[in-house]
Amino acid sequence: MNADSSNSFDSWRDLPAAQQPEYPDAAELRAVTEELAGYPPLVFAGECDQLGDRIADVAQGRAFLLQGGDCAEAFDQVGADQIRAKLKTLLQMSAVLTYAAAVPVVKVGRIAGQYSKPRSKPTETRDGVTLPSYRGDSVNGPEFTEEARVPDPRRLLRMYHSSVATLNLVRGFTTGGYADLHQVHSWNQDFVRSSAAGQRYEALAREIDNALNFMRACGAQPAEFESVEFYASHEALLLDYEAALTRTDSRSGRLYDVSGHMVWIGERTRQLDGAHIEFASRIRNPIGVKLGPTTTPEEALALIDRLDPERIPGRLTFITRMGADRIRDRLPTLVEKVTASGATVAWVCDPMHGNTFEAASGHKTRRFDDVLDEVKGFFEVHKELGTHPGGIHVELTGDDVTECVGGGDEIFVDDLHQRYETACDPRLNRSQSLDLAFLVAEMYRS
Ligand SMILES: O=C[C@H](O)[C@H](O)COP(=O)(O)O
Numbered sequence: 001m002n003a004d005s006s007n008s009f010d011s012w013r014d015l016p017a018a019q020q021p022e023y024p025d026a027a028e029l030r031a032v033t034e035e036l037a038g039y040p041p042l043v044f045a046g047e048c049d050q051l052g053d054r055i056a057d058v059a060q061g062r063a064f065l066l067q068g069g070d071c072a073e074a075f076d077q078v079g080a081d082q083i084r085a086k087l088k089t090l091l092q093m094s095a096v097l098t099y100a101a102a103v104p105v106v107k108v109g110r111i112a113g114q115y116s117k118p119r120s121k122p123t124e125t126r127d128g129v130t131l132p133s134y135r136g137d138s139v140n141g142p143e144f145t146e147e148a149r150v151p152d153p154r155r156l157l158r159m160y161h162s163s164v165a166t167l168n169l170v171r172g173f174t175t176g177g178y179a180d181l182h183q184v185h186s187w188n189q190d191f192v193r194s195s196a197a198g199q200r201y202e203a204l205a206r207e208i209d210n211a212l213n214f215m216r217a218c219g220a221q222p223a224e225f226e227s228v229e230f231y232a233s234h235e236a237l238l239l240d241y242e243a244a245l246t247r248t249d250s251r252s253g254r255l256y257d258v259s260g261h262m263v264w265i266g267e268r269t270r271q272l273d274g275a276h277i278e279f280a281s282r283i284r285n286p287i288g289v290k291l292g293p294t295t296t297p298e299e300a301l302a303l304i305d306r307l308d309p310e311r312i313p314g315r316l317t318f319i320t321r322m323g324a325d326r327i328r329d330r331l332p333t334l335v336e337k338v339t340a341s342g343a344t345v346a347w348v349c350d351p352m353h354g355n356t357f358e359a360a361s362g363h364k365t366r367r368f369d370d371v372l373d374e375v376k377g378f379f380e381v382h383k384e385l386g387t388h389p390g391g392i393h394v395e396l397t398g399d400d401v402t403e404c405v406g407g408g409d410e411i412f413v414d415d416l417h418q419r420y421e422t423a424c425d426p427r428l429n430r431s432q433s434l435d436l437a438f439l440v441a442e443m444y445r446s
């Protein structure tokens with residue numbers, strides 16, 4: 001793959017780009033992006049196409065998308081234990097969904113690139129002191145000091161290297177035996193095992209074991225069980241970074257953003273006349289777009305025209321994040337109008353971003369019951385319309401954190417301070433994630 005030099009690709013630069021950092025030194029940014037443009041790709045175009053084929057199955061009702069990971073990855077969390085814990089969570093969820101809902105699961109991490117955050121407010125005030133908001137480790141530091149909050153373009157280099165290290169280990173785990181289906185029990189070997197969800201999982205893992213033993217006895221040992229296909233995704237927020245990692249595929253001459261297999265455009269940056277949608281329209285990766293409760297059917301149809309003019313199933317995923325109280329009201333018209341237009345998009349539910357509130361303690365949190373209710377609403381709407389509820393997009397971690405309230409091993413509002421470790425928004429912990437997988441599997445089956 002070559003660094004792209006075609007002028008047309010630069011069209012996004014003439015358009016307003018929301019949520020971009022204001023770097024104090026433009027020359028330093030230029031030097032960084034030139035350096036990035038010379039670095040090897042994180043992923044290959046062929047892998048992006050393969051994910052596109054898998055998402056086409058999702059869009060056409062033959063598979064389910066499980067997309068999840070941190071709200072914001074952090075540079076000081078790039079360690080083997082943290083990465084393995086996230087992967088384990090996704091593998092366990094996927095085992096539950098595949099076995100209990102009997103559906104192939106397309107596994108996509110919010111991982112190896114999820115370092116940038118759009119914010120509601122440009123500044124944050126504490127004890128009368130106002131500083132620029134933290135925008136993710138790729139932009140500035142979370143410490144509440146003037147120095148840390150200055151956007152530093154050299155952080156983009158660290159984002160690249162952290163993503164490379166993460167993806168390298170993920171590839172090792174997913175193809176080197178760790179993700180072998182015969183290991184279903186070993187993913188459940190830590191604190192989660194004693195939780196209600198962990199015990200339920202253990203029972204399911206025994207059933208999977210029995211099924212594998214039966215197949216072995218019949219002489220079937222499919223190689224597919226020994227490794228998993230796992231893809232990396234993140235929000236394409238910082239366009240200087242994404243553009244520096246956009247390359248021409250030598251096979252097809254087409255442009256791919258090789259910073260991840262799939263990228264999505266967020267709710268705050270999906271303006272039709274903005275730089276993010278223009279950028280996304282130029283690359284061939286599978287694209288996600290977040291759709292919040294104010295999205296009109298006309299906007300959804302215009303997004304399809306811009307991002308999927310050839311109507312290729314798998315190209316476009318609409319990730320709806322309406323809120324539990326609005327999903328049943330807002331989603332039906334969108335799905336109806338998009339379906340009537342003849343487009344085949346994958347519909348995926350993000351039950352996190354429409355359900356955030358601030359607890360009295362000041363912690364941003366989400367109720368597990370609201371998360372579940374939004375997913376329920378999503379399934380109800382699709383059932384009613386005869387369309388496919390294609391997947392879930394969740395903020396989660398493999399650790400035993402206390403960031404969202406509720407769940408089978410209930411976390412109370414008063415517990416939030418105990419292990420509140422997210423760099424930005426609250427994530428489901430491991431047992432809440434498993435609880436969700438079991439409940440989603442039941443909904444999918446019914
Ligand atoms: O993850 C999504 C957004 O970046 C996040 O919800 C913004 O949070 P804020 O409303 O605190 O800025």
Ligand SMILES: C=C(OP(=O)(O)O)C(=O)O
Pocket residue numbers: 071118235265266267268290321353
């Ligand atoms: C910012 C995010 O979501 P949204 O764009 O839906 O607010 C996110 O998923 O990190």
